[in-house]
Structure formats: C-alpha cells, structure tokens
Amino acid sequence: MIRFLLRFTGMWVLAGGFVALVLDGVRSIAASQVVMTPLGVAWLVTSEASLNHVQAFISETLSPRMWDLLAPPLLQAPLFLVLGVIGAALLALGWRRPAH
Template sequence: MLSFLVRAIGLWFMAGAIVAVVVDGMKSIAAGRLVLTPAAKLWFDLSPGTLAAAQSWVQKHLGAFAWDPLAQAALALPSWALLVAIGAVFVWLGSLRRRRREDVAYEA
C-alpha cells in the first residue's frame, strides 16, 4: 500500500512536468524564442511562503552551503527537468520490493 502511494506521488510529479513542458512550449511559441521557467520561479509563483520556509530550514539544519550552491543550482534547472527527476526518484522508490522472509530462507 505504501509503495503504491509513493509511486502515485512520483506520477503526480511527472504529470506536473508534462504540464510545465506544455506551458514552456506555449511561452516559447508566443515569444518566438526558447523560454524555460526555472524551478525556483515556479515554486515562488505557486507558494512563496514554503520556498522561504524551505530555505530557512535547509540553512538551519544542513548549513548555508547546502542552500547557496547546492539547492540554488537545483532550483535553477528548468521546472520540468526537476519535476521529472523528483518523480523518477519517487517511482523508483515505490517500485523497490522488500525481500520476503521466504526468499531469504531459500537462499540459506
């Protein structure tokens, strides 16, 4: 049941990536040039309070180095790329199977 939930969350992230690709595509066609929305801008547009809260949490618990070069580099990626990466991790985690005791017993 939990693995289904984790996979479903991953698929929602991937669906969000498809929406982000379509939005960037429409913006690119309208502008006549390639337009890629950074993940930080998307996050800020959707929920600026959670972005600020995430920044303060990361800086407090993981250190300023974890936010300034690392998290900002990830948030500078196109929003669709980051959503695909997060979604793929969730789908992969949800597809991992725990080895049952019977399988371990047969190997011994």
C-alpha cells in the same frame, strides 16, 4: 500499500512535469525563442513562505553556506526537468520487481 502511494504520487508529479513542459513549449512558440520556467520562479509564485521556510531550515540546520552552494543551481533548473526526475524516482522506488 506504500508502493502504491509511491507510484501514485510519482505519476502525479510526472504529470505535473509534463504540464510544465507543454506550458513552456507553448510559451516558446509564442515568443519564438526557447522559454523555460525555473523551479525557483514557480516556487516563488506558488508559495513564497514555504521557500523562505526551507531556506531558513537549511541555513539553521546545516549551514548558510550549504544553501548558498546548493540552492542557486537547483532553483535555476527547469521546472519540467525537476518534476520529471522526482516523478521518475518515485516510480522507480514503487516499482514491483518481477518474481523469478
């Protein structure tokens, strides 16, 4: 059951990454230059409160310096790439190994 949930969630996240890639492609064609939506921008637009909660949680639990070191590169990464990596990881975790 857990493998099914991992694969199901992985497929949806991977599909979201594909949608983000297509939207960035359409915007790139319209602008005649490469356009990539960063994770931070998409997160800020969809739920600013959750981004603030994650920042507060990491700063209080681990260290404010940890947020300053890890967050900027991650939040500047293209959304389609982040979703693609997370989706592929979930699919890999839910993959059933062939019996020998």
